[in-house]
């Protein structure tokens with residue numbers, strides 16, 4: 001059979017790339033027969049551990065320095081707080097996100113804060129910190145959270161509880177957090193929680209673009225996806241289309257806002273529009289915020305509700321505190337001020353993210369040869385990863401009961417305290433690039449937690465002992481979080497389950 005000319009052309013064009021690929025693979029020593037690399041390459045770890053992060057935790061626990069190097073990935077992984085401080089603060093400039101990371105997310109995020117280093121990052125960081133520090137934006141975020149919860153989330157759960165159906169709470173939280181972050185950042189309401197409506201084009205293409213971009217990071221060599229991108233085939237073709245739609249829709253919002261005025265709008269985009277005129281740059285900044293604030297919040301809520309459903313004593317303590325501070329009235333979300341008095345709730349949220357951080361690991365790339373605080377040598381170009389998931393399971397940081405869900409460990413005389421070295425709990429990262437949405441995220445998590453727990457008892461439909469995660473940038477339960485929702489009712493001052 002004769003080969004078609006187009007395939008011949010593709011093959012000839014690919015030859016130099018394939019040659020470079022082989023040279024790079026050989027040079028990078030992607031083959032190594034040490035026990036750890038073999039277990040990685042052959043997926044041997046899956047026989048003993050439910051998730052890759054559990055295997056890494058095991059390796060890190062068994063390393064005297066709490067640091068390991070996976071040769072085939074050219075990746076140094078650490079759970080040592082001194083190393084984390086060194087890379088995120090002390091020698092910050094030598095551990096940028098780096099080109100490999102920005103290449104993966106570059107098509108989608110462009111020059112947005114999440115994806116840049118150096119001056120561009122410094123400029124956006126300064127501008128965003130200024131805006132996010134304002135009382136008015138916090139009040140706006142609280143208002144959005146309040147509306148989303150009372151107008152959409154609670155009615156949705158109400159209807160599910162009446163029908164006694166199984167609900168995937170993870171899916172609901174993903175929709176909720178997308179609606180919230182879009183309204184906050186863009187002033188745009190994609191209405192994902194309106195289950196009667198089809199998902200908006202924006203939500204579908206944003207989801208696809210972030211999923212396919214994250215999948216690039218899972219391919220052994222970046223050259224693989226780069227070749228697919230060059231020929232615009234397979235997942236890269238879908239990614240290109242999804243990014244195009246997301247960008248067009250985002251730019252349309254910006255244009256409309258410019259046309260109809262933005263000075264009286266409260267969202268982040270409108271605030272940034274007064275200092276930036278470049279539309280592409282504005283679009284990139286806002287899309288970074290959507291990515292940063294969407295899956296993280298949904299992930300934190302999912303593991304929180306999974307843990308609380310398995311720990312009725314924690315649920316009872318949260319409800320007891322809420323009744324004491326807010327009173328028995330279930331109606332209306334508590335004020336931001338009242339929320340700050342809910343110390344046990346705050347501790348429970350911190351504790352759930354200690355065990356299940358939404359971002360289980362986070363990587364930088366070493367610019368010049370360096371030596372970490374524990375003496376580990378790191379060659380330039382090495383990927384260096386700190387691992388909050390493993391760090392939450394280290395006995396020397398949290399004590400012998402480190403695997404237990406115990407919000408009390410964050411309380412002293414009933415008051416939340418955090419005198420730990422911040423680099424022992426890098427759930428929101430730490431140092432110079434610490435998460436900009438931390439306060440907002442905590443407020444959102446606590447608002448949802450308290451509103452739902454006071455009205456509903458959540459019962460797990462599956463009683464698995466260990467969650468299994470999907471591969472990706474943010475921790476996602478592979479099978480969702482399937483639950484039954486039972487409405488509570490108020491009898492005098494006591495909240496009980498509906499009979």
Ligand code: HEM
Nearest residue numbers: 113292293296297300358359427428429433435436437441
């Ligand atoms: C539970 C929720 C959240 C967690 C656990 C979390 C965690 C993190 C982490 C680990 C990073 C560092 C990522 C990296 O540099 O590779 C980060 C950065 C960031 N986060 Fe969050 N985040 C959360 C919610 C949010 C929200 C709601 C927003 C938006 C309002 C947000 C905005 C950002 C931004 C803009 C950055 C980039 C900061 C910089 O590069 O200087 N985050 N976050």
